[in-house]
Amino acid sequence: MSSIVSEASEMADELVKIRRDLHQIPEFGLDLPKTQQYVLSKIEHLGEITLGKRLSSIVLLIDSGKPGPTVILRSDMDALAVNEETNLEYSSTNGFMHACGHDLHMASAIGAAKLLSNQKDQWSGKVSIWFQPGEEGHGGADIMIEEGALEIGGNAVASYGLHVFSSMPLGIFAGRAGALMASASGVVVTVKGQGGHGSMPWLAKDPIIAAVAMISSLQGFITQKLSPLKPVIINVGWVKAGDESTTNVIPEAASFGATIRTFSDESLDQVKALLPQYLESIAATHDVQVSHRFNPASSVVNNNPENFELSKRAVVEEFGEERFLEMEEPITGGEDFSSILKKVPGNFIFLGACPAGSDYETAPTNHSTQAVFDDSVVADGAAWLATMALTHLGD
Numbered sequence: 380m381s382s383i384v385s386e387a388s389e390m391a392d393e394l395v396k397i398r399r400d401l402h403q404i405p406e407f408g409l410d411l412p413k414t415q416q417y418v419l420s421k422i423e424h425l426g427e428i429t430l431g432k433r434l435s436s437i438v439l440l441i442d443s444g445k446p447g448p449t450v451i452l453r454s455d456m457d458a459l460a461v462n463e464e465t466n467l468e469y470s471s472t473n474g475f476m477h478a479c480g481h482d483l484h485m486a487s488a489i490g491a492a493k494l495l496s497n498q499k500d501q502w503s504g505k506v507s508i509w510f511q512p513g514e515e516g517h518g519g520a521d522i523m524i525e526e527g528a529l530e531i532g533g534n535a536v537a538s539y540g541l542h543v544f545s546s547m548p549l550g551i552f553a554g555r556a557g558a559l560m561a562s563a564s565g566v567v568v569t570v571k572g573q574g575g576h577g578s579m580p581w582l583a584k585d586p587i588i589a590a591v592a593m594i595s596s597l598q599g600f601i602t603q604k605l606s607p608l609k610p611v612i613i614n615v616g617w618v619k620a621g622d623e624s625t626t627n628v629i630p631e632a633a634s635f636g637a638t639i640r641t642f643s644d645e646s647l648d649q650v651k652a653l654l655p656q657y658l659e660s661i662a663a664t665h666d667v668q669v670s671h672r673f674n675p676a677s678s679v680v681n682n683n684p685e686n687f688e689l690s691k692r693a694v695v696e697e698f699g700e701e702r703f704l705e706m707e708e709p710i711t712g713g714e715d716f717s718s719i720l721k722k723v724p725g726n727f728i729f730l731g732a733c734p735a736g737s738d739y740e741t742a743p744t745n746h747s748t749q750a751v752f753d754d755s756v757v758a759d760g761a762a763w764l765a766t767m768a769l770t771h772l773g774d
């Protein structure tokens with residue numbers, strides 16, 4: 380075992396406690412005051428702190444005092460608006476849940492900060508550790524970039540981050556060069572018709588019938604307008620129309636929202652260019668009006684091949700070959716670490732956290748109210764993050 384892995388494992392109990400403390404105070408979106416306060420209490424003394432203005436972000440800059448480049452390590456901080464149903468003794472009770480494991484990411488990043496700070500005399504340059512709110516579709520990474528987080532420390536040469544999964548084998552690091560995760564965005568479509576009496580539909584312009592026609596032709600849109608060699612997912616997540624207390628009214632409007640996943644920014648541009656016309660042609664058939672709004676997108680998570688190789692080598696050398704899984708295909712989930720990767724080359728890696736004794740193939744997945752993460756991986760996550768910084772910062 381290398382020194383950094385053994386030093387991290389000595390911290391394991393402390394890091395698990397940090398993770399469980401954070402698990403009990405989950406917060407949603409961009410404003411995470413309790414989480415920010417807690418993280419600060421663990422890292423304040425380790426370097427220079429910069430807090431976000433429009434969000435509760437923290438950047439910790441650890442300066443070795445010797446000249447050299449800056450490496451960015453990033454953890455997200457936000458939870459989801461779901462009610463925890465794990466029955467764990469440290470379950471959250473406030474209606475939010477760290478169901479995506481960002482509490483483990485924070486604990487690993489705090490661990491990496493401690494490891495790097497303890498060894499400050501053995502490396503040159505700076506490490507900029509980001510704690511980022513609003514990863515779950517709130518554009519947190521972009522806001523941190525707008526507020527100047529990339530400039531802290533200057534001369535950033537590489538960026539790294541990790542993500543745990545409750546349904547991936549425990550302790551396995553997984554990744555690939557190039558596209559690792561999809562671009563994620565969404566569209567909200569509103570159909571305006573003309574309401575009326577449910578007994579006389581021919582006198583109204585029914586927006587429900589038009590919205591249903593649009594929803595059921597979305598897969599036809601993909602087949603007819605987009606190349607099958609560039610996969611696109613469009614999946615409707617909600618539909619709204621009428622009022623459940625009445626059945627004899629044709630409403631004025633109907634709306635629905637869908638998530639859109641692609642594996643290149645060009646594919647997303649194509650969807651944005653072609654989908655509105657397609658919906659309009661269906662609206663015309665039904666004599667209704669349609670409007671749409673695309674939500675802000677996170678780009679494809681694109682791992683730089685060189686940084687991927689360095690990451691893979693770090694896992695093999697520090698933990699052993701059997702701990703690394705090279706993925707053949709990207710996954711359809713999205714991540715706004717992509718915004719950082721667009722500015723600074725780097726690598727995002729997955730870390731399996733399926734509880735010991737559970738079957739990863741049937742374990743509840745991230746975002747489930749029953750997702751359970753084995754936090755024994757937190758120390759390894761810390762060791763990997765610290766190793767990636769040291770890879771660039773020499774000695």
Ligand SMILES: [Zn+2]
Binds near residue numbers: 479480514542
């Ligand atoms: Zn996540």
